[in-house]
Amino acid sequence: MHNKKGRFGEYGGQYVSETLMKNLKELEEAYLRFKEAPDFQAQLNGLMQNYAGRPSLLYFAEKMTAELGGAKIYFKREDLNHTGSHKINNVLGQVLLAKKMGKTRVIAETGAGQHGVATATAAALMGLECEIFMGKEDTERQALNVFRMELLGAKVHTVTSGTMTLKDAVNETMREWVTRIDDTHYVLGSVMGPHPFPTIVRDFQKVIGKEIKEQLLKVEGRLPNAIIACIGGGSNAIGAFYEFIDDKEVRLIGCEAAGQGVETPKNAATITNGTVGIFHGMKSYFCQDEYGQIAPVHSISAGLDYPGIGPEHAHLSDIRRAEYVAVTDDEAVEAFEYLSRTEGIIPAIESAHAVAYLKKLAPTMAKNSIIVVNLSGRGDKDVAAVARFKGVKIDE
Amino acid sequence: MSRISKAFEGKKALIAFITGGDPDIETTEKLIIAMANSGVDIIEIGIPFSDPAAEGIVIQKASERALRGGCTVDKLFDALKRVREKTDIPLLFMSYINPIFVYGKERFMKNCKECGIDGIIVPDLPFEERDELLAECQQHSIEQIAMVAPTSLERVEMLVKDAKGFIYCVSSLGVTGVRSEIKTDIAEIIDRVKAVTDTPTAIGFGISTPQQAKEMANFAQGVIVGSAIVKIIEKHGRDCIEPVSRFIKEFSL
Numbered sequence: 001m002h003n004k005k006g007r008f009g010e011y012g013g014q015y016v017s018e019t020l021m022k023n024l025k026e027l028e029e030a031y032l033r034f035k036e037a038p039d040f041q042a043q044l045n046g047l048m049q050n051y052a053g054r055p056s057l058l059y060f061a062e063k064m065t066a067e068l069g070g071a072k073i074y075f076k077r078e079d080l081n082h083t084g085s086h087k088i089n090n091v092l093g094q095v096l097l098a099k100k101m102g103k104t105r106v107i108a109e110t111g112a113g114q115h116g117v118a119t120a121t122a123a124a125l126m127g128l129e130c131e132i133f134m135g136k137e138d139t140e141r142q143a144l145n146v147f148r149m150e151l152l153g154a155k156v157h158t159v160t161s162g163t164m165t166l167k168d169a170v171n172e173t174m175r176e177w178v179t180r181i182d183d184t185h186y187v188l189g190s191v192m193g194p195h196p197f198p199t200i201v202r203d204f205q206k207v208i209g210k211e212i213k214e215q216l217l218k219v220e221g222r223l224p225n226a227i228i229a230c231i232g233g234g235s236n237a238i239g240a241f242y243e244f245i246d247d248k249e250v251r252l253i254g255c256e257a258a259g260q261g262v263e264t265p266k267n268a269a270t271i272t273n274g275t276v277g278i279f280h281g282m283k284s285y286f287c288q289d290e291y292g293q294i295a296p297v298h299s300i301s302a303g304l305d306y307p308g309i310g311p312e313h314a315h316l317s318d319i320r321r322a323e324y325v326a327v328t329d330d331e332a333v334e335a336f337e338y339l340s341r342t343e344g345i346i347p348a349i350e351s352a353h354a355v356a357y358l359k360k361l362a363p364t365m366a367k368n369s370i371i372v373v374n375l376s377g378r379g380d381k382d383v384a385a386v387a388r389f390k391g392v393k394i395d396e
Numbered sequence: 397m398s399r400i401s402k403a404f405e406g407k408k409a410l411i412a413f414i415t416g417g418d419p420d421i422e423t424t425e426k427l428i429i430a431m432a433n434s435g436v437d438i439i440e441i442g443i444p445f446s447d448p449a450a451e452g453i454v455i456q457k458a459s460e461r462a463l464r465g466g467c468t469v470d471k472l473f474d475a476l477k478r479v480r481e482k483t484d485i486p487l488l489f490m491s492y493i494n495p496i497f498v499y500g501k502e503r504f505m506k507n508c509k510e511c512g513i514d515g516i517i518v519p520d521l522p523f524e525e526r527d528e529l530l531a532e533c534q535q536h537s538i539e540q541i542a543m544v545a546p547t548s549l550e551r552v553e554m555l556v557k558d559a560k561g562f563i564y565c566v567s568s569l570g571v572t573g574v575r576s577e578i579k580t581d582i583a584e585i586i587d588r589v590k591a592v593t594d595t596p597t598a599i600g601f602g603i604s605t606p607q608q609a610k611e612m613a614n615f616a617q618g619v620i621v622g623s624a625i626v627k628i629i630e631k632h633g634r635d636c637i638e639p640v641s642r643f644i645k646e647f648s649l
Contacts, residue, residue, distance in 0.1 A: 005524070015493055015520045015528075017450050018555070019545035019566060161456060162447060171449045178450070179570035181547065278493045278528075279447065281520070291468050292498030293446040 006195020009318060011311030014194040016281045019178050027185075028196040030101045035203065040100065047092045051125065052082045054089075054207065058215035058372070061343050064362075071225065071365035073358065074372045075345070076212050078236065085348060085377030086208060086236040087118035091187060093204035095122035098185035105129040105180075108187040109173040111138055111166035111232065112303035112350065113145025114377055115189030120154035122187075130154040133172045136164040138302045141385050163296045166232070166306045170280055190233025191310035194281030198310050205239025212372055213243050220370060226251040226361065229374040230353040231324065232268075232303050234310035236376035241322060251323065253361070254313060255353040257299030258326035268297035270309040271317050271324035279307075284314040300329040300389060303350040303377075331356040333389055336379060348377030349386065399486040399514045400438065400539055400561040404596040408613045408649035409437040409562075411598055413490065413622030414629065415458035416441045417467025421475045423634050430637045432485040434644040440517065440620065441476075443469055443491035450492075450519040452573025454623040457630060469499055473507045480512035488541065490517040493528065501529060505536040515539035515561045523555050544585060544597075545569075552588040559595045562618060567601040573623045575602030583615050606646045613649040621647070 006012045014024060034040040048054040057077040065073045078086040098106055106128050110116030116132040123130035132149050136158050139146050149156050162168035170193075177186045188197045191205070209227075216224060227244060229237035231254040244250040259267035267273065267287075274285035277292055287295040287307040299305040316322035332349055335356035340346045347355055351374070358373050365371065379386075387394045403409045412431050416424050428439055444462035448455060469491075476487065489508065496504045496518070508516070516538055521528060526540065533540045539561035546569055548555060556563050567582055568575065586597050598618030603609050609619045628643055629636040 014522060014524055016522060017519050017545070017566075018522050018543045018551075019547050019569060021522050021524065021551065022547040161453075167447065171447050174449045175452075175571045181569060275498070278497050278520075280449075286494075288494070288498060290498070291470075292495040293463065294494070 006199060008312040008315035011282065011284050011314040012195055012198060013283050014281065015278050015283070016194045017178060019181070023181050024194055024196065026101070031097060031196055031200050034097055034100055040096070044093055044096055047096065048089070048207065052088045052092060053080065055211045055215070056080055058212060064342050067342065068359060068362040070363040070367065071369040071371045073362055074216065074224070074370065075375045076208060076240065076372055077375055078208060079345070079347065079351070079375045079378035083114070083118045083121050084380065085114040085118065086205060086239060087115045087189060088121070089207055089239065090189070090201050090204040090235060091115070091118040091122045094185070094187045094200065095119070095126050095128060098187070099126050099128065101185065103128070103183055103185040105184045106187050107131045107133070107173055107176050107184055108189060109166065109169035110134050110189065111169065111305060112301065113138070113142040113149070113381060114303060116149050116154070116156070117145055117152070119187050120149040120152035123154065124152045131157060131176070133157045133159050133169045133176065135159045135166060135169045138165055142302055142381060145381055166302065167294065190235040191238045191312060192233040192280060192282060192308060198282065198312055201235050202238045202242060202312060205235050206242040208236065208239035208374060209241060209243030212240060216370070216372065223247055223250050224372045225365065225369040226253055226371045227374065228253045228255065228354045228358050228361070228371060230255045230304060230350045230376060231309060231313065232257070232306045232350065233308070234313045236374050238310060238312055240374040245321060252316070252321065253357065254322055254324045255327045255357045256324055257301055257304035257353060258328040259298040261328055262326045266298035267326070268299045268305050268307065269326040270307065271313070272326045282311045284311045285309055300332060300385065301349040301353065303348070304353065325357055327353040327356045329389070333386055335359060336382070336386055345375070346379035346383070347375055348379050349382040351376045352379070398539060398561065399484070403437040403486050404562065404617050409598065409618035410435065410609070410647055410649055411438040411440055411618055411620040412436040412625055412644060413440040413442060413620060414625060415444055415455060415462050416472045417444055417462035417465055418458040418626070418629055419461050419633050420465045421467060421471050423636065425475050425479055426637050427640060428479050429482055430641045431644055432483045434641040435647070436485070436644055438486045438488060440488040440490050441472070443472065443489060443495050445492045445495055448492065450571055452571040452623060454574070454626050454630065455572050458626045469495060473511050476511040476513065486514045487512060488515045488517055489513055490519070493518050493521050496529065501532045505532040505538050508538050509536040513538060515541050517541045517543070517564060519543070523551070544589060546582065546585065549585060549588065552585060553592050556589050556593045556595065559593055562596045562598050563589055564620070565589070565597050565599045565616060567599050567603065567612070570601070572601055574604040586615050606648065609647050609649060619649060
């Protein structure tokens with residue numbers, strides 16, 4: 001039988017080199033010990049409130065609701081967190097845990113730079129050394145975030161192996177971790193990788209869904225009909241979904257990056273196009289060929305430009321508890337502009353994938369129904385990339 | 397007694413690693429024969445993978461060259477069938493778990509058996525997940541090589557008590573690749589291994605010179621040389637047969 005640890009159905013597991021196993025076990029033990037410890041919880045809650053700015057707002061988008069002419073639309077404003085995305089939730093938890101474990105150094109991968117910026121921020125706050133690995137292509141399309149991380153005292157390594165994007169940044173961070181493991185914690189940025197990461201990251205992100213439930217019950221007195229979130233690895237989505245998994249009447253919808261289209265090779269739609277495989281420490285769905293070579297994927301969004309998906313999402317898809325849809329670059333850019341114009345909120349291009357699907361779904365639903373969209377990040381970082389996409393020349 | 401076990405009988409074993417299909421399949425075929433004739437005792441053939449996360453830059457590049465050259469696991473199987481007709485040297489596959497899993501575990505091991513592969517090393521399949529391949533390996537008598545790392549001290553007994561073939565002892569932390577100096581307490585770990593099992597040990601990761609190999613052979617029954625050979629292939633391309641053979645002849649354990 002399979003190692004049952006850290007499995008979601010058949011997915012998950014611990015597919016890493018022997019060298020890392022001791023550390024993963026230590027991490028799991030430390031996590032189990034601290035997660036229930038009152039002083040750890042008190043410290044983390046303090047950081048969440050006083051540093052990250054939680055709870056984040058649940059905003060009723062009245063204009064969009066009227067314009068789209070269907071369901072009532074709410075946005076969970078993770079974009080208003082310190083550092084501008086949901087990533088800070090996980091990072092404060094993991095860096096605090098690392099510090100309690102006696103680690104003096106943290107390393108992390110980053111795609112769009114949001115997780116890298118969040119990690120560098122938490123490391124600066126808690127006084128840990130920090131090194132970030134970022135694909136060369138992403139350092140170019142998110143140049144400002146590189147400077148931001150450096151400003152926060154982190155060292156940024158440009159990754160030039162493979163496709164030079166997020167998956168290669170993960171490879172390189174794994175290589176670094178296996179080389180220097182005693183004093184270093186790998187702050188994995190999404191609900192992926194080997195056990196216990198998918199569980200730890202989910203637990204630190206599930207505050208999103210908890211708050212959605214409380215806030216919505218307060219203003220509407222009922223649960224939403226649907227929750228929509230974008231999905232790369234899937235941390236903001238699982239954070240928003242988790243509290244509602246047992247509320248079967250709530251539709252949970254994840255939006256993957258279809259890039260230039262799911263029928264083209266230039267996409268990152270893992271559930272739509274992928275097959276089961278074992279990569280980056282976990283069994284899950286991956287974009288890959290018949291020989292198990294991981295496919296070069298594409299999305300306008302560096303944060304969704306990843307060929308896999310967290311194992312819990314793979315399971316939720318198989319048991320049909322969550323739905324996964326694909327949204328193209330064009331649709332995401334259109335939604336990016338629409339939300340900016342209509343509500344005065346510039347979303348991260350990642351989150352714009354969720355907004356794009358919202359625009360399709362809302363008009364088909366009854367006027368008294370409710371949709372919550374998790375606005376996982378703010379879009380300041382994407383303004384230059386969207387301008388480039390539209391062929392507009394601007395001087396940054 | 398298996399071909400692998402025989403390779404350790406009464407002597408220290410030199411294990412050579414190359415990436416299959418680097419730079420092309422014909423060169424791999426010729427290299428295996430040439431290395432077998434140059435004094436190598438076991439040959440480990442890496443299945444090229446798009447994302448070799450346990451490798452240093454030298455073997456990463458070899459994987460890229462092989463994939464660019466059109467190498468697939470099917471082509472490797474065909475080549476190894478031809479090779480098996482010419483040599484009886486023990487052959488191992490080194491593969492990340494995904495290419496095996498996606499190909500079909502049962503089909504993969506059946507093909508291994510048919511082309512005379514003796515064992516398999518899967519760097520991202522730790523003890524806790526070994527069941528992923530256990531039944532298929534047993535069914536087709538493919539020896540699944542156990543790995544022991546510098547961080548394994550408290551895990552040694554569990555890792556090696558049922559080990560087959562040999563035990564791959566990772567010399568030091570980090571990824572594969574040439575190291576000028578191997579700093580490690582591998583001796584302590586190997587002592588612990590020897591207390592649990594008679595299965596021979598071999599040390600790999602970072603061993604690049606005949607001198608280092610000889611030193612490491614004081615601790616273990618075998619030594620694995622990889623990146624140093626792959627570097628010669630990188631430099632000479634299809635003309636690597638002669639320089640690789642010459643390099644291997646310099647080793648005496």
